[in-house]
Amino acid sequence: xxxxxxxxxxxxGAGIGLGQIGGKAMEGIARQPEATGKIQTAMIIVAAxxxxxxxxxxxxxxxx
Amino acid sequence: MxxxxxxxxxxxxxxxxxxxFQSFASDSGKKDNNQNDGGVVxxxxxxxxxxxxxxxxxxxFTLFSYTNDAGERKHVGFPLxxxxxxxxxxxxxxxxxxxxxxxxxxIVTAGNVKLAKIHGKIYELDAGASKVDFDAEHHATNAxxxxxxxxxxxxxxILVVGFLMLFWFIRxxxxxxxxxxxxxxxxxxxxxxxxxxxxIARPNIGEKHYRKFTGYLLTVFFFIWLLNLAGLTPLGFxxxxxxxxxxxxxxxxxxxxxxxxxxxxxxxxxxMDGIPVFVKPILAIIELAGAFLIKxxxxxxxxxxxxxxxxxxxxxxxxxMFVMRESLGTVGSTGLSIVLSILIALIEVLVAFLQAxxxxxxxxxxxxxxxxxxEHH
Numbered sequence: 457x458x459x460x461x462x463x464x465x466x467x468x469g470a471g472i473g474l475g476q477i478g479g480k481a482m483e484g485i486a487r488q489p490e491a492t493g494k495i496q497t498a499m500i501i502v503a504a505x506x507x508x509x510x511x512x513x514x515x516x517x518x519x520x
Numbered sequence: 521m522x523x524x525x526x527x528x529x530x531x532x533x534x535x536x537x538x539x540x541f542q543s544f545a546s547d548s549g550k551k552d553n554n555q556n557d558g559g560v561v562x563x564x565x566x567x568x569x570x571x572x573x574x575x576x577x578x579x580x581f582t583l584f585s586y587t588n589d590a591g592e593r594k595h596v597g598f599p600l601x602x603x604x605x606x607x608x609x610x611x612x613x614x615x616x617x618x619x620x621x622x623x624x625x626x627i628v629t630a631g632n633v634k635l636a637k638i639h640g641k642i643y644e645l646d647a648g649a650s651k652v653d654f655d656a657e658h659h660a661t662n663a664x665x666x667x668x669x670x671x672x673x674x675x676x677x678i679l680v681v682g683f684l685m686l687f688w689f690i691r692x693x694x695x696x697x698x699x700x701x702x703x704x705x706x707x708x709x710x711x712x713x714x715x716x717x718x719x720i721a722r723p724n725i726g727e728k729h730y731r732k733f734t735g736y737l738l739t740v741f742f743f744i745w746l747l748n749l750a751g752l753t754p755l756g757f758x759x760x761x762x763x764x765x766x767x768x769x770x771x772x773x774x775x776x777x778x779x780x781x782x783x784x785x786x787x788x789x790x791x792m793d794g795i796p797v798f799v800k801p802i803l804a805i806i807e808l809a810g811a812f813l814i815k816x817x818x819x820x821x822x823x824x825x826x827x828x829x830x831x832x833x834x835x836x837x838x839x840x841m842f843v844m845r846e847s848l849g850t851v852g853s854t855g856l857s858i859v860l861s862i863l864i865a866l867i868e869v870l871v872a873f874l875q876a877x878x879x880x881x882x883x884x885x886x887x888x889x890x891x892x893x894x895e896h897h
Contacts, residue, residue, distance in 0.1 A: 493719075497881075500874075501881065501882070504882065505818065507822060511821055511822060511826065512818075512821050514825065
């Protein structure tokens with residue numbers, strides 16, 4: 457039970473983080489459209505790392 | 521003309537495969553008596569079981585199964601070879617000998633060893649035992665697992681995709697030798713190859729070293745991408761959702777960036793410059809854990825979890841059709857299920873590409889960190 461709540465909390469955190477990444481990346485692209493490619497690459501890497509964290513929490517939460 | 525000949529060959533192969541489907545379908549499903557309980561089936565648990573079954577690897581290739589009017593369970597698909605290392609050495613036979621039994625009831629005798637399949641794993645019965653006994657937690661008490669080298673559904677998928685890639689890319693390479701532009705399907709592959717080289721390998725690894733690693737990155741990109749896409753077809757592959765497959769891919773990346781690390785990389789990892797001496801060992805431990813555990817672990821977990829979660833979501837949305845039929849009616853539940861699963865399937869096509877891209881990207885990034893040259897510092 458508690459592991460599921462913990463996994464849920466981690467996913468909420470990851471969701472907030474993903475929102476921040478996406479939002480800031482869009483701000484950056486709006487400010488400097490010529491840097492779109494670089495910003496997108498960096499955004500996807502950070503999003504992937506964050507996603508890995510969220511999935512890790514889900515798997516541990518389900519398995520424990 | 522060549523194309524016509526090739527399509528005829530392909531059609532013949534498909535026809536042969538379909539014929540073997542038929543023969544395989546007819547000899548199966550003789551004992552399935554849990555359908556005879558008055559037709560009352562718990563849809564939710566049935567769906568749950570079905571999804572679990574799909575997520576796991578299997579010893580035969582089943583496209584779908586159904587119960588006919590006579591109450592027999594029919595499976596449509598074809599068997600795959602079972603190759604196991606038992607106490608008597610290597611044993612091979614076709615998985616159709618198990619007759620789709622997954623509860624250890626069907627005993628296959630190969631030489632002097634008796635084998636049974638329990639939840640997708642093959643067990644060898646101890647000497648003198650003639651049937652599998654289970655304890656309260658449904659663990660077999662008189663049987664043990666054997667080393668399993670079988671061509672399972674996932675291995676079959678890997679082989680198919682591997683041969684497809686060999687065929688396509690060898691042809692592409694030959695076309696470049698003859699003239700400068702590829703023809704036919706090669707034209708669709710060329711931009712992807714260029715993309716991986718110029719957008720993933722070159723900026724992350726650096727102008728000097730990228731050529732050496734582009735081959736690996738291209739292989740891993742197309743392998744993951746094609747297997748992800750194969751998982752979205754109704755063939756029922758879930759290869760990149762097998763943790764063993766993603767772990768093997770992550771270990772390849774680990775070996776490559778560890779083996780190609782230059783002295784700056786090891787210096788940075790083991791004895792970092794510009795920090796107090798007593799912090800250096802602590803940082804070395806953190807860096808070592810990062811390089812050997814966290815980096816490959818994040819690679820393998822991300823791919824595995826994304827693909828598994830995607831498959832579960834797609835299948836759950838399809839299952840809405842059955843689960844919500846009572847509250848929404850047949851038309852309502854079917855319509856809802858179709859709309860939602862088409863939308864999610866489109867997202868999954870994107871995810872299939874994105875995960876291949878991210879795996880390749882992070883591999884390139886890790887390799888780039890290992891081969892990076894420091895002029896200053």
